[in-house]
Amino acid sequence: MSAHCMLTGARPGFGNQISHSHRRTSRRFDPNIQRKRYWLPGGGRFVRLRLSAKGIKTVDTIGVEAAVARIRARGVKV
Numbered sequence: 511m512s513a514h515c516m517l518t519g520a521r522p523g524f525g526n527q528i529s530h531s532h533r534r535t536s537r538r539f540d541p542n543i544q545r546k547r548y549w550l551p552g553g554g555r556f557v558r559l560r561l562s563a564k565g566i567k568t569v570d571t572i573g574v575e576a577a578v579a580r581i582r583a584r585g586v587k588v
Contacts (some may be wrong), residue, residue, distance in 0.1 A: 513540045515562035515570065516581050516588075548574045557588050 514521045527537040542563040548581040550557050552575055559581070561569065569577040578588050 512560075513543055514560075515541060515543060515565045515588050516560050516584075517565040517577055517582070518562055520562045520564070550574060550578060559588070 522541065523539040525537060525539060526534040528534055543560055544563065544566065545558060545560055546566060546569075547556050547558045548569065551554075557574075557578060559569075559577075560563075566571075581588055
């Protein structure tokens with residue numbers, strides 16, 4: 511599963527892991543991606559979305575119809 515949010519576009523960030531001896535190695539900061547199923551009243555079906563925790567809160571605020579419209583505007587098939 512790719513580590514990006516369908517709604518907010520959050521993607522992994524990259525940086526360094528710094529050990530006790532201050533040796534640096536590459537690491538990745540993944541967003542908190544969850545798979546969530548929503549009922550889409552306009553389509554009469556369920557949609558399964560890969561959202562970050564912030565994306566889930568955004569869907570709760572604006573509603574699933576508006577969120578799916580934003581996702582489709584970004585060019586992602588739902």
